[in-house]
Amino acid sequence: MTGDALALAPPSRAVRLGSIARRALVSEIRVYTSIARAIARRPAVPPGGTGIAYHRPLLTILIVFIALSAVEIPIVDLIVHRWPAVRIIMLIVGIWGVTWMLGLLCGMLMRPHTVGPEGVQVRSGLESEVSIGWGDIASIAISRRVDEPKQRRVSDGEYAERVQDETNIEIELEHPIAIRLPGVHPKGGVHTVDRVRLWADDPKLFLDAARPFLLAG
Structure with a gap:
């Protein structure tokens, strides 16, 4: 089997399960670190960098889900209060669920896209983080685009980190x-791309933050 065929071969079940376990662990850790960052008001922005939010289109939905x-929790507790074992389990699950949703919201707030001396970091929620150095960037422009739902993030050499199917x-x-x-x-995995698209709540701020570094290059 050639190297190309190996690269395209589907991963084994063990590899898939290992990847899922690692992602779950990373997400769980970042739930609590994001909440801690929110309490301390310390977003993950490098020194000299600018954080660019991307949560605005999803904020109302997340708040509704959290509420x-x-x-x-108390409704389910009233229903199962006759069965102590079930009551305890449902209480733990309910509290964990609310905590996880809060962590997801805090992750979006505390892990924004960043533009700084080292380059651009494209982020999404608790997991995704793609770093691009200034030496790899030819240009940055405001360009709004709406894609079809459920499109892959990487297609035809283009990486798109969308929010509600949009990038700008x-x-x-x-x-x-x-x-x-x-x-x-x-x-997931490793991909080769020559274009990156993303959503920024304030695209002008993103462009303004990037301009001095682009001109310096």
């Missing part, structure tokens, strides 16, 4: 670079 999950920043690269996404092939 519903919190209200559900386009980064053209000087040459193809390798990026790593969470998961295993075909949804």
